Amino acid sequence: MNRRDDLKRFTYPERLIHWVAGLSFVFLLFTGLAFSHPRLFWITSLVGGGSTARVLHPWMGMLFTGSMAIMFLMWAKEMVIKDRDLMWLKAIKHYAVHDKEKVPPAGKYNAGQKLFFWSMALLGIAYVVSGVPMWLPGGALGMGPFYGGVVNSMRLVHYLSTVAGGGLLIVHVYLGTIAYPGTLRGMLHGTVTRAWAKLHHPLWQKEQSGP
Numbered sequence: 001m002n003r004r005d006d007l008k009r010f011t012y013p014e015r016l017i018h019w020v021a022g023l024s025f026v027f028l029l030f031t032g033l034a035f036s037h038p039r040l041f042w043i044t045s046l047v048g049g050g051s052t053a054r055v056l057h058p059w060m061g062m063l064f065t066g067s068m069a070i071m072f073l074m075w076a077k078e079m080v081i082k083d084r085d086l087m088w089l090k091a092i093k094h095y096a097v098h099d100k101e102k103v104p105p106a107g108k109y110n111a112g113q114k115l116f117f118w119s120m121a122l123l124g125i126a127y128v129v130s131g132v133p134m135w136l137p138g139g140a141l142g143m144g145p146f147y148g149g150v151v152n153s154m155r156l157v158h159y160l161s162t163v164a165g166g167g168l169l170i171v172h173v174y175l176g177t178i179a180y181p182g183t184l185r186g187m188l189h190g191t192v193t194r195a196w197a198k199l200h201h202p203l204w205q206k207e208q209s210g211p
């Protein structure tokens, strides 16, 4: 699969953590959707039934949070927004219609990818902060330390952040697969073609080629 001319885009640990976060997030979205309306509860049968889904959802949430924390430590430095990213954002409408000539050249990540990273990092915090009170309720519902008012307002935060994260994920998956062929390969096998890098991340491609 890999050719001599290909460029290394993601290391094995980067890909492993990305897919742990990706797959756990999809699991969370589907089980969360099942809990959101009685008509959708049938979805839990795909993971072994309602009680199994209820037990697995928060633990999977812990796995997602842990993988996001590692992803954050691995990538935060590369995701710092620079001046050239602001220029890229100004030209985002040209990027959306694949008018490459009018889009300033991107480094390893473009500004859209960087914003996605920071949004998911913030949403990751919102999920865990709002999810734990629902996991450990007190009073009639359980022995935990969190009570009615807090649990209910956290439920709203959890719902709203899920809608935001779910929407962002759809865009992310679309851009990484259908919209830009050759991108998924980097996250599966670790390498991309030089032509792909030159087209989508020209500054990074130049850096990789050396002086």
Ligand code: HEM
Binding pocket: 009, 018, 021, 022, 023, 025, 026, 109, 112, 113, 114, 116, 117, 120, 169, 172, 173, 176, 177, 183, 184, 185, 186, 187
């Ligand atoms: C489950 C389906 C997913 C697919 C198919 C997918 C695909 C990809 C691909 C192909 C890349 C490489 C982009 C490049 O080389 O420029 C990537 C990068 C990345 N992915 Fe995912 N991903 C998925 C889920 C997720 C989830 C759930 C998260 C976070 C919670 C996530 C966070 C990231 C981040 C932060 C990057 C680096 C920046 C970026 O490219 O946007 N991914 N993903």
